[in-house]
Amino acid sequence: MTAETRPERYAYLGPQGTFTEAALMSLPGAADVEQLPLATVPAVLDALRRGDADSAVVALENSVEGSVPTTLDELATGEPLRIVAEVHLPVSFALLVRPGTALADIKTVASHPIAQPQCRRWLAENVPDAEWRAATSNAEAAQHVADGHYDAALAGSFAAARYGLAVLAEDIHDVADAVTRFVQLRRPCTPPPATGMDRTSVVAFIGEDHPGALLEILTEFSVRGINLSLIQSRPTGAGLGSYLFWMDLEGHVDDARVGEALMGLRRICADVRFIGSYPRADRVRPEIRRGTHDADFTEAAAWLTTLRTAHP
Amino acid sequence: MTAETRPERYAYLGPQGTFTEAALMSLPGAADVEQLPLATVPAVLDALRRGDADSAVVALENSVEGSVPTTLDELATGEPLRIVAEVHLPVSFALLVRPGTALADIKTVASHPIAQPQCRRWLAENVPDAEWRAATSNAEAAQHVADGHYDAALAGSFAAARYGLAVLAEDIHDVADAVTRFVQLRRPCTPPPATGMDRTSVVAFIGEDHPGALLEILTEFSVRGINLSLIQSRPTGAGLGSYLFWMDLEGHVDDARVGEALMGLRRICADVRFIGSYPRADRVRPEIRRGTHDADFTEAAAWLTTLRTAHP
Amino acid sequence: MTAETRPERYAYLGPQGTFTEAALMSLPGAADVEQLPLATVPAVLDALRRGDADSAVVALENSVEGSVPTTLDELATGEPLRIVAEVHLPVSFALLVRPGTALADIKTVASHPIAQPQCRRWLAENVPDAEWRAATSNAEAAQHVADGHYDAALAGSFAAARYGLAVLAEDIHDVADAVTRFVQLRRPCTPPPATGMDRTSVVAFIGEDHPGALLEILTEFSVRGINLSLIQSRPTGAGLGSYLFWMDLEGHVDDARVGEALMGLRRICADVRFIGSYPRADRVRPEIRRGTHDADFTEAAAWLTTLRTAHP
C-alpha cells in the first residue's frame, strides 16, 4: 500500500461499541478509515496532536459517555486542534443482557456514570430492585455483562452484536429528543468551506474578572446579528476570578459578520482561540439579519472608501 | 490677478458685524479671503453649493444668531456639503449704544430673538424697564440703533466700530462658559487629515419608527469605544414616525474604529450621510479605549487571515 | 363674576394671529379662557410661574415661529413646570396681502426667520424676485403688511381676518406632512390620568461627560420595552462637557414600566427632571412589549415576595 492510499486513522473514545464509535461511523468515508479506540478524551486528543492519528472524534455536548467538561477544557487550553465536522446522535439506550436473561432476573445494571441519570426513571419502573454499577464506558459495561460480572448494561444497541449480547429493551431514555453532539477534530487546518448552514466554535479568555465582560463579548456578536447556540463559562485554572467562555455561534469564519465579530473579540479579550467553523449537523439555515449579509459588508466598505477619499 | 491667486470667497450669515463673521475671521488665512455676507443660512449654503462661494461659515450649535435647526436640517437633507473645520466662540454680548447714551436712557433693546433669552437676567437687573425688539441679526440690531430706531443693541463688541456705536457694557451673558459652535463648510472633498483630536459629524436616517433603533445605532459606536458629543433627533419631514439623528462623535473617519462604526450604521440604517471629519476646536485629545486603536484593528485583521487560511 | 367662575388665563407666544394662538384655541374649553399674548417664550413661562397665568402654551418641536431650543432649555433648567397636554398643527402657511395685491406686485415678503426656509422653494417659484424681511413673529409680519411696510406676509390663514388682509395663496410649505408640536403647561400638579396613548417628557442630566452615559440611559428604557419618540442633547451651560438629554417616551409615569425606568434614571444620572405625562395628540396606541404590561410587573413582584419569604 502506498502513502497515497494509506487509510486515515481516527482516534476516538473507545472501546469499540461506544456511542462515539457510532458517531465516527456516521462520518462520510468512515468505512475506509482505520479506527484507534483510546481510553480517555485526553488520550484521544493527544494521539491526534502527536500525529498518531489523522483525526479524532469525541463528545462535546450532553454526552452520554464522555466527559464534556474535559473535552471543552482540552480544546480550550491544550495544544490547539480544530473542529471540522459535528455529528448529532439521539440519546437512546438499549438494555443489553446475556441471551436468555429476563427483566425479572436482573439484579445489577452497569453503565457509564453519565448514562444512569438519563435512564433512571425507566430503570425505576422496569427493574426497580436492580442495583446500578459504574463502568468506564457503556461498552465496558457490556463487556462486564458478557463476562458475567453484571446482569445488564445500558449501551447502544449497536454494541450487542460485538459483545454477544441480546437487546432486552430499546429506545430507553427519560427525556424525549435529547441528542449528544460529537465533533470531529483535526490538527490546525483551513476550515471546511462555508455552506450557509455552519457553526463556529470559539473560546474567549477574560483576563480580569471585570463586571460586564461577558456582556461586552455578547454585544460583539449581537451588534452583527450573530446568534449563539451554546455558551459555557469555565474557570481557566489560573485562579477563581479568571474565566473562559466557550461559545458556539451561527455562521462561518468566512462570513463577513462572523469575521468582524471575531476581530472584535480579539481586540477586547485577553485571548481568543478559534476552534473551528464546520457544517451544522442539524442542517438548519439561520435567518440572517437585515444588514449583515456579506454583500452588506462589501457595499459598506466601498461606501467608506468614498468617504475617506473624496466624494459622498 | 490670475486664477492661481484669486482669493477664495467665503459666504457667511451676515451682515458684517455678526458673530458668524467673527468666527470666519478666526479661521487660518481668513484675512486673505473675500467675504460674502448673506441674509439666511439657506442662502449661505446655496451660494456654496452653486459655486458662488468656495466655502461657507454658519453656526451649528447653541447659536446666538443663526438658526441651529435650520443648519442641521439643511446639511442633513439638502444637497451634500462637508464640514472641514469648526470654531468655538464664547457666548458674550456687548450692549451697544449711540455715543452719549446712558443706561437710564435706554427704552428699547434690540437683538436677534435667540440672543434675548441668553441675556435676560442681565437685562432685568440693569435695564428693567427697557422693552425688547426683534431684529433679523444682532448686526441689524446695531444698524437700527445707529439709525436711531432703537436705543441699544445686544451684539458682539467687535460690531461697535463698524456701526459707529459705543460699548456701554461688555461680557453680558446669563450662563458662564457658554460657547457657540460654528462650522466651516466646503463642497464634498477629501477630509482634512486626522490629528488625533478630531470630530466626525454624521446623520443617520431611521426608515420606520422601530423601537430600539437609536439603541442599535448607539451600540455600533459604544461597541467600538466611540463617544458621542452631540445627538439630536429631528423629524425628516417625511411624516411623524420618520426621524433622523445628527451625531457628533470623537474621532476621524480615517480611524479604524470610526470607519467600522460608520460601516455598521450604513448596514443597519435606511440611509447615512457623512458630514465630515475635522479637528476639534477645543483640542481635547479623547482617551482611546483598550482594543480600539488602529494597531488593534490591524493586528486583529492579520489574526483573522490566519484563521481563514490555515493555522492558529 | 365670583372667584369660582373667573375664567382661567392662558399665556402664549403672541401676538394674536400666531400659530401658537391657533394651538391654544384647539384645546378643550379654549373658548372660555382669557388669553394673555406675550412677546417671548421666557415671558410666557414666567407669567405662569409667577401666577399671572394659570396655564401656558408654547411650541416645543419643529416650531415655525417660536424658538424650540429656548422652550427646551427653559423647561429643563428654569423653575419647574409640567406639560399637561400637547397639540399638533400642520406646518402650512398662507401668503397674506392687502386686498388687491397680485403676485406680480410683491417686492417684499415678511415672516418670522424660521418660517422662511420652510417656504423658500415655493417663494423661489412663485415670487422669485421678492426680497425676504424678518419679523419677530408671523403675526407681526402681517401687521407690517397691513401698515404698508411690506407687500406680503407668510402667516397662518387664520391671521388674515384679524389684520384685514387677503389670502393670496394657501397651504404653502416645502415639506409635506410637517407638523409643529405645541405643549400646554401648568405649575407642578398631578399628571392627567393615563389613557393608554400617552407621552412622558423627562430631562436627564449627565454630571461628567463619561463615555456611554447616553447608552446607559437608553438601556434603562429599552430593557423595559419603552420607545423614545424624541431625544435632544443640550449643553447645560455649566461647561462644554456637561450635557442634558431631553427625551419624550411612549407611556405614562403611572405605567409600571415607565415608573421603574424613571427610577433607574434617577439612580444613575446626576439629576432627572420629570416634565410631565400627557395624552398623545396623534392618539397612537403603542405596542407594549411582552412582559412589560402592568400586570407583568405585579405578578413578578408577587413572585419575588415568595422567593424572599419562603417557598418557590
Add this chain to the structure above:
Amino acid sequence: MTAETRPERYAYLGPQGTFTEAALMSLPGAADVEQLPLATVPAVLDALRRGDADSAVVALENSVEGSVPTTLDELATGEPLRIVAEVHLPVSFALLVRPGTALADIKTVASHPIAQPQCRRWLAENVPDAEWRAATSNAEAAQHVADGHYDAALAGSFAAARYGLAVLAEDIHDVADAVTRFVQLRRPCTPPPATGMDRTSVVAFIGEDHPGALLEILTEFSVRGINLSLIQSRPTGAGLGSYLFWMDLEGHVDDARVGEALMGLRRICADVRFIGSYPRADRVRPEIRRGTHDADFTEAAAWLTTLRTAHP
C-alpha cells in the same frame, strides 16, 4: 432522644472518603449531623426531596468526583430545592497505595474518570508506565487498592486512614489554585440572611430559541450593576432549540438590585427558577456600582411617588 434533639441527617455523594464528604465536614455543626452517603447525585437529591435527609451536599462546579451537569440539571428541572451554603475545596489529590508500595511498583492507578485529566501531567512524569483504571468514585478506587485489585488510587489524603492506605505523594494537581465548589441544599425555605458577601443562583428558561435572548437576560443584570460569576447554557431536553441558563450572580435576593433584576427575568423569560441566595465561600465583598445600593432604590421610589401624586 427526643425529636428536638434528633441530629439532622445530611445526604451526600459517597462513599465515605470522597471530597464531598470532606466538604460536608467543613460545614458549621457538621460534627453533630448524621451522614447518609449515597451512590449518585440524583439519589442524594431525591433523599432530600423525600425527607429521608434534612439537607444534602453535592458538587456543583469543576467537580473532581461528581457530575456537575447532573447537579445543574437536577436542580434546574427536578423537584425544587434550595442552595443555602457553599464550600470551596482546593483540587488536590494524594496518591494512595498499600503500605510498602513504591512508585516503581505501580502498574495501575485508579480514580474517578474526572480526576484523571486533572493529574495526567503528574502521572506522565512520575508513573509514566502505569495504566489508568476507572472507578465510580475516588473512594471506591481507594477501596480497590486496599482490596489489591489496583496498585494506587488518586483520592483525597483524608481517605488514606479510612482504607488503611499510605500517602505516597500529596498535593497532586496539574493546575494551580483550582477549586471544587460544593453546595449545601435544603427543601424550599427562607434564604439565609444577606451578609453583603452573597451569591444567588438562578435558572432562566428560554422558550423559543430567539436571537438575543441571552443578551436580554444579561442586560437585566448589567443595567442594575450585577456581575455574574458563572453562566452555563444547557439544553432543557425539550428539543434542541430550547435552552436554560444557569447563572450565579453577586448579591442576595433581598438586595433591591437583585430583586428588581429577578423580576425582570421573570417578566421576559418563559420561566425562572430561583435556586437560592447564600454566603460566598470566598468571602469576597463585591463592589456595588454607583446608584445600585438599596438606599438608591428607596430614594428613587420615594421620588417616583412625588411625581405620580403631585409635585416635583
